[in-house]
Amino acid sequence: MIEFQHVSFAYEKDRPVLRDLSFRIERGEAVGLIGANGAGKSTVMKLMLGLLQGEGRILVDGTEVRRETLGEVRKKLGFVLQNSDNQMFMPTVYEDMIFAPLNYMVSREETDARVDAVLERLHLEYLKHRHNHRISGGEKRMAAIATILAMEPEAILMDEPTSALDPYNRRLVINIIRELEQTRLITSHDLDMILDTCGRVILLSEGRIAADGPAEEILRDRELLEKHRMELPLSLMGR
Amino acid sequence: MNKMQKALRELAEMDELAARTSPVHALHPAAKLLATIAYILVTLSFDKYDLSGLVPMVLWPILLFQISGIEVRSCFYKLRIVLPLVMAVGLFNPFFDRAVVLRVGSLAVSGGVVSMVTLMLKGLFSLMASFLLMATTPIDSLCAALRKLRVPKMLVTLLLLTYRYVGVMTEELAVMTEAYHLRAPGQKGIHISAWGSFLGQLLLRSMDRAQELYSSMLLRGYHQHFHYVDVKPFRSRDALYLGCCVMAFLLLRYVPVAQLLGGAFVR
Ligand SMILES: Nc1ncnc2c1ncn2[C@@H]1O[C@H](COP(=O)(O)OP(=O)(O)OP(=O)(O)O)[C@@H](O)[C@H]1O
Ligand SMILES: [Mg+2]
Numbered sequence: 079m080i081e082f083q084h085v086s087f088a089y090e091k092d093r094p095v096l097r098d099l100s101f102r103i104e105r106g107e108a109v110g111l112i113g114a115n116g117a118g119k120s121t122v123m124k125l126m127l128g129l130l131q132g133e134g135r136i137l138v139d140g141t142e143v144r145r146e147t148l149g150e151v152r153k154k155l156g157f158v159l160q161n162s163d164n165q166m167f168m169p170t171v172y173e174d175m176i177f178a179p180l181n182y183m184v185s186r187e188e189t190d191a192r193v194d195a196v197l198e199r200l201h202l203e204y205l206k207h208r209h210n211h212r213i214s215g216g217e218k219r220m221a222a223i224a225t226i227l228a229m230e231p232e233a234i235l236m237d238e239p240t241s242a243l244d245p246y247n248r249r250l251v252i253n254i255i256r257e258l259e260q261t262r263l264i265t266s267h268d269l270d271m272i273l274d275t276c277g278r279v280i281l282l283s284e285g286r287i288a289a290d291g292p293a294e295e296i297l298r299d300r301e302l303l304e305k306h307r308m309e310l311p312l313s314l315m316g317r
Numbered sequence: 318m319n320k321m322q323k324a325l326r327e328l329a330e331m332d333e334l335a336a337r338t339s340p341v342h343a344l345h346p347a348a349k350l351l352a353t354i355a356y357i358l359v360t361l362s363f364d365k366y367d368l369s370g371l372v373p374m375v376l377w378p379i380l381l382f383q384i385s386g387i388e389v390r391s392c393f394y395k396l397r398i399v400l401p402l403v404m405a406v407g408l409f410n411p412f413f414d415r416a417v418v419l420r421v422g423s424l425a426v427s428g429g430v431v432s433m434v435t436l437m438l439k440g441l442f443s444l445m446a447s448f449l450l451m452a453t454t455p456i457d458s459l460c461a462a463l464r465k466l467r468v469p470k471m472l473v474t475l476l477l478l479t480y481r482y483v484g485v486m487t488e489e490l491a492v493m494t495e496a497y498h499l500r501a502p503g504q505k506g507i508h509i510s511a512w513g514s515f516l517g518q519l520l521l522r523s524m525d526r527a528q529e530l531y532s533s534m535l536l537r538g539y540h541q542h543f544h545y546v547d548v549k550p551f552r553s554r555d556a557l558y559l560g561c562c563v564m565a566f567l568l569l570r571y572v573p574v575a576q577l578l579g580g581a582f583v584r
Contacts, residue, residue: 129532152536163488164529167481169332169455173545180545181538209333229537 079105079233079261080126080138087118087125087132095121096132097285108255108262110272110293113282114307119265120160122282123235126263127157139232153182156231160238162222166210171202171221174210178229189228196227200250215242223251233261240268269311273297281306327395334387334452341385341453345555346462346548352562353450357443359566365432366418371439373574377565378445387452396444403444407436456480461543470541481530486523493519 080103087096095118103109111119124130126138128148136143138151156178159165168174172193179189197203205213205221213221219242226234239255240248248271255262255275266272272279272293279296281289283306289296296302300310335342341349356377363371382389393400414429450459456477463473493515497507507515568574 127532127536129536149538149540153538155536157533157536159529159533161526161529164526165533167530167534168457169336173457177534177539177545178537181540181542183544186547209336211332225537 079103079107080263081136082122082125083135083137085125085132085134085136087121087130089121095285096125099134099285099287101280101287101290103261103263105261106259107278108258108264108276110276110279111263111265111282112267112269112272112279112308113265113288115267117282117306118285119282120237123157123237123263123265126235127152127155154232156226156229156234158223158226158234158236158239160241162215162218162242165222165225166218168210170207170209171205171213171224172207174221175225175228178225182229192228192230196224199227199254200224216244216247219243220247220251223254227254231260233263234258236262236264236266238266238268239264240266240271267308269297269308270313273311273313330391331395331451332455334391335455337386337453339385339453341381341449344453344558345551346454346458347466347551348555348559349450349454350459350462350466352559353446355563355566356446359570360439360442360446362570363435363439365435366428368431368435368438369576370570370573371435371442373569374442374566375438376569377562378442378449381449381453385449385453387449392445392448392452396448399444400441403440404437406440407433410436455546457543457546458548461546461548464541464543465548474541478527478531482523482527485526485530486519489519489523489526493522 082099082101085096085099086094088094099122111122113119121130125132126136126143128143128145128151139154141147141150143151166174168177175193175196176186176189179192180186184192193206194203197206200220200223202217202220202224205217205224208217210218210221219239223236223239236255239251243251248268252271252274255264262276264272264276276293278291279289279293280287281296281302288306289299289302297311298314303310356374360371360374363374379389381387382392410433411427411429414427414432416428417425418428418431419426460473460477463476464470494507497511497515498504501508
């Protein structure tokens, strides 16, 4: 579904952020992208969405990400931003949720049905008509996730979906992610969450893939994780 | 809550005012926009000494405040930062234009004073009209209406983004002033030596955020069409409203209402 072929990228000349990155994510797979701060996780996602252009080829559902194909590619990918303040730009949660479907010419009835279904699933009915300026950081994060779910993309990219969430909402989001049938790529420092949601993990370090394999294996490898400035998930500590 | 956070709150409240319901809110955005433009044009067209002609123009905003249920107080409160700037425009007229045009008892009023007041009122009225438009029309509906009127996509998107940019900037400003004051307790305002870097940071940060916000719009299919806005058809009552407004403005412009009224009482 998503494929990187020898992708390199630098924000500033001579300071490469990603070096010759290649990987492939199959349809329906759930992949955790982990790495220390500044490892390049968000950058990988932005490249996929065509927000940044690097060297090499990126394919989304067989289509190469290029200027001419951006519309097509972006329709297939739903992106939950690291900072929800930048994600929610309409006055109310509801208006934000209908934004994408209506832009993609989904009918109003269908859109409204989707919105209600997603809000119910996330137990967020009470947020529907609230103003984005007046909800808490965690509520905004939940609303941002709802916004993307209502878009019903083929793949969902989430940049730190559980940061700012209380344990209840975190658990809710984990369960939702597990239930989704779409392709999922999730970055997080919350390795317990990654362990709960992803079958596979890609470990980024200094712009390269340091490890790529089953989550159970990589997240248990204390030596590997510590070498790349990370720690074992709490649930695996002391075992 | 510091001053900036308050300003931010107020800006956010603009959205909330626009989300209310009233007969004015229900009107077609294009009708409101055109009426507002007509009002501002007519207001600005008054002669600089025609104070008595200009004053009755205040009737329209007052009427709108009444019908829309928007508090006049909130208008002045929100505009308190811009208002003095607009009003300051005419401040120097009394010094340049000293010819006496009016005598009230033994008091001689110079042309400069009259034109100063006229200019201030023009600014005030135009601001009130714009405020009323924004307070009764969500920005996206307004943009959709502009597109319907065939205003170029680029300009409409620019307007939309400017509106959002102002929001982002006040938010960043709030965050930064707070961070500054936490590290410089007891200090009033921001020390002049920090202004340069502060402003630079503010611009960079708000530009970054605005960029991401715009990306977020693009990622969710924004392509300068406003499918996501529920634009109601332009109905006869919208046309009626626009027609009545324009007629009323022209009437106020060319019929010396104040003098007629004054005459009625004096006689
Ligand atoms: N706009 C930018 N201009 C220049 N350098 C940037 C920019 N954005 C990110 N970088 C740099 O690129 C590198 C990768 O950043 P990226 O945001 O992808 O990291 P990340 O893995 O998402 O980190 P985090 O866990 O903190 O979110 C970092 O070293 C960062 O300093
Ligand atoms: Mg990141």
